[in-house]
Amino acid sequence: MADESGSEDSRPASALTLQVEALARAAELGGGLLPDAEIAAAIAVVDKAGERLRHGTRHTVVAIAGATGSGKSSIVNRLAGVEFSDSSVRRPTTSLTHAVIWDAEDAAGLLDWLDIKRRHQVSGERADRFDGLILLDLPDHDSTAVEHRLEVDRLVELVDVLVWVTDPQKYADEALHAGYISRLSHHGDMMRFVLNQVDRLDDGGMELAGDFARLVEADGIADPHVVSVSALTGAGFTELESVLEASVTSRAASIERLQADVSVAATELHRGSVDVDVAKRQRKALIAGLGESAGSARASEVAAAHHQRKGILAMGWPFTRFIRRLGRKPLSELPGPGRNAAAEPRTDLALRDFAQDVSTTLEPPWPGQVRNAAMSQRDELIDDIRTSIGSAAVAAGTAPRWWGLIVWLQRVLALTAVVGLVWLLVVAILGGFFHFDTDPLLPPTPEADWMPLPSAMLIVGALAGLLIGLLVRIPLGVGSARRGRAARKAIESSVSRLADERVVAPVEALLERQQEIGQLLDRAIG
Ligand SMILES: Nc1nc2c(ncn2[C@@H]2O[C@H](COP(=O)(O)OP(=O)(O)OP(=O)(O)O)[C@@H](O)[C@H]2O)c(=O)[nH]1
Ligand SMILES: [Mg+2]
Incomplete structure (x- = not known):
C-alpha cells in the first residue's frame, strides 16, 4: 500500500493490506450465501481502508467528540494555543467540524476525503509539538440539531482516534455510553476518555473520573484510562498531550483502527462457520x-x-x-x-x-x-x-x-x-x-x-x-x-x-x- 511519508515502518500497513484483501475475497465468495447487510458492511470497510491507506500514515486524525458544552472547542484551542474554534456559553456552538493541523504537508487529500472545509494550521512555537496530528473539533453528539449528530456519526467511522470529552454533569449520559462507547466497544484501542471542567470539583475530578472509568468499563472497554483536565486552567493538559503524542508518534493509529474495522466486519461474517465435511x-x-x-x-x-x-x-x-x-x-x-x-x-x-x-x-x-x-x-x-x-x-x-x-x-x-x-x-x-x-x-x-x-x-x-x-x-x-x-x-x-x-x-x-x-x-x- 502506498505510504506517502515513506519513512515509517510499512509492516503494519502491509499486514493490514493482506487482511483487507482477505476480507474483500471473503465478501466476494460469500455473495449470495451470507447476509447481504453484512456483506455490504464488509465491502464498505474494504473501500474505506483502501481510501484511508491511499492517504498514507503520515497524519493521524484525532477527533475530539462529546456532549454539548463539555468543552471540546476549549480543549482544542488550548492544545493549539490559538482560539481557532468558537467556544461559548451559548449552546450548541460548534456546528461545522474544524480541523486543526500540525503538519499541513500532504494533508489536503486526507481532509478532502474527510470532507472537512474549515482547516487551521498551527504555527509558531506549538507547531512542532505533535508529529502529523490533525485534530478535529466535532459538533456535539447529543445536539438538538440532527445534522450535528449525523456529522459526528459520519466522522466516527473515518477518524483514527476518538477522544470522548465529558464534564461533571454529563459523564454518565446514556447518549454517550449506549449511543457510542458500548456500540464501539470493539474499537476500544482507538478511544480515549477525558473528563473536563475538573476545576469545578474539589478533588480535581478524582472521584468522578473513577466513576466515569467504571461506566466506560461497563460499556465493554477493558481497563479504561480517564484523563482529568480543565480547559479553563490547563490542569491535566500535560497528561492529555502525552496521550495524544503517543497516539501520533507511532503513526499506527490509522492502521490499528482499520484493523479493528476489518476484524469486526470479518467476525460478523464469520458467525456460524466451522470446518465441516460430509462424513x-x-x-x-x-x-x-x-x-x-x-x-x-x-x-x-x-x-x-x-x-x-x-x-x-x-x-x-x-x-x-x-x-x-x-x-x-x-x-x-x-x-x-x-x-x-x-x-x-x-x-x-x-x-x-x-x-x-x-x-x-x-x-x-x-x-x-x-x-x-x-x-x-x-x-x-x-x-x-x-x-x-x-x-x-x-x-x-x-x-x-x-x-x-x-x-x-x-x-x-x-x-x-x-x-x-x-x-x-x-x-x-x-x-x-x-x-x-x-x-x-x-x-x-x-x-x-x-x-x-x-x-x-x-x-x-x-x-x-x-x-x-x-x-x-x-x-x-x-x-x-x-x-x-x-x-x-x-x-x-x-x-x-x-x-x-x-x-x-x-x-x-x-x-x-x-x-x-x-x-x-x-x-x-x-
Ligand atoms: N469551568 C470550566 N468551564 C469550561 C471548561 N471548558 C469549557 N468551559 C466552558 O464551557 C462552555 C462550553 O465550552 P465549549 O468549548 O464551547 O464546549 P463545546 O464542547 O465545544 O460545545 P459545543 O461546540 O456546543 O458542542 C464555554 O463557556 C467554556 O468557557 C472548563 O474546563 N472549566
Ligand atoms: Mg464546540
Whole structure:
C-alpha cells in the first residue's frame, strides 16, 4: 500500500493490506450465501481502508467528540494555543467540524476525503509539538440539531482516534455510553476518555473520573484510562498531550483502527462457520434414504416377479398360456418417484435429513445454505432415479438365451400334439360318420404296436409340454431371484452415483466454499 511519508515502518500497513484483501475475497465468495447487510458492511470497510491507506500514515486524525458544552472547542484551542474554534456559553456552538493541523504537508487529500472545509494550521512555537496530528473539533453528539449528530456519526467511522470529552454533569449520559462507547466497544484501542471542567470539583475530578472509568468499563472497554483536565486552567493538559503524542508518534493509529474495522466486519461474517465435511456415515444414510424413496426393495421383488411371469408365459404349457395373459403386467407396478405418490416427499425427506445431519455444528445462515445445496438438483435427481429404475426393469425383463430353445421345443411339442389330435379327429369323423376303414390311417407307433401314431403324438406332445412347462419353473425361480437381486443392485448403484452427483457434490462444493471463506475471514481477523 502506498505510504506517502515513506519513512515509517510499512509492516503494519502491509499486514493490514493482506487482511483487507482477505476480507474483500471473503465478501466476494460469500455473495449470495451470507447476509447481504453484512456483506455490504464488509465491502464498505474494504473501500474505506483502501481510501484511508491511499492517504498514507503520515497524519493521524484525532477527533475530539462529546456532549454539548463539555468543552471540546476549549480543549482544542488550548492544545493549539490559538482560539481557532468558537467556544461559548451559548449552546450548541460548534456546528461545522474544524480541523486543526500540525503538519499541513500532504494533508489536503486526507481532509478532502474527510470532507472537512474549515482547516487551521498551527504555527509558531506549538507547531512542532505533535508529529502529523490533525485534530478535529466535532459538533456535539447529543445536539438538538440532527445534522450535528449525523456529522459526528459520519466522522466516527473515518477518524483514527476518538477522544470522548465529558464534564461533571454529563459523564454518565446514556447518549454517550449506549449511543457510542458500548456500540464501539470493539474499537476500544482507538478511544480515549477525558473528563473536563475538573476545576469545578474539589478533588480535581478524582472521584468522578473513577466513576466515569467504571461506566466506560461497563460499556465493554477493558481497563479504561480517564484523563482529568480543565480547559479553563490547563490542569491535566500535560497528561492529555502525552496521550495524544503517543497516539501520533507511532503513526499506527490509522492502521490499528482499520484493523479493528476489518476484524469486526470479518467476525460478523464469520458467525456460524466451522470446518465441516460430509462424513461417510452421512453419505451412507443419504443413499439408504434415497434407495428407500426409490423403493429399491419393492423394485427388486417386482423385477423378479416380472421375470418369472415372462418366463412362464414364454416357456409354460402353451395351452394354458392364454389364461395367464389375462393377468396384469407386474412391470407397471415398479415403484419409484413419479409412479408412487409417496416417493417425492420421501426423497425430500432424505435430502432434508442429510442436510440437517451435515449442518448440526453449523450456525445460521449455513444450515439453510446446506439445505439449498442439497435440494438444488432435486427435480433432476427424481427424474434420474426414475430413469434408473426403468432401465433396471428393462434389464430384468430381457430373456436369457436358453429360453429360446425351450420356446421352440414347446412349439414343436404343441404342434405334435395338435397334429395328433387333428389326425385322430379326422380318423374319428371318417370312421364314425362315414364308416370308412380307418386302419390304414392309424399306423402303429414304432416300438409300441398297441398305440397308433396320432394318439402317441397327442399324448407325448401334450404331456411332455406340460412336464417341461412345470420343470422350467425350477431354473426360472433361481433366475428370477437373481434378476431381482441384480435389479436391486443396479438401482442401488445408480442411486449412490446420483446421490454423489446431485446431492453430495453440491453440498461439498458449498462446504469447501464455506471453509475457504472461513479461512479468509480468519486471515482478515488477523
Ligand atoms: N469551568 C470550566 N468551564 C469550561 C471548561 N471548558 C469549557 N468551559 C466552558 O464551557 C462552555 C462550553 O465550552 P465549549 O468549548 O464551547 O464546549 P463545546 O464542547 O465545544 O460545545 P459545543 O461546540 O456546543 O458542542 C464555554 O463557556 C467554556 O468557557 C472548563 O474546563 N472549566
Ligand atoms: Mg464546540
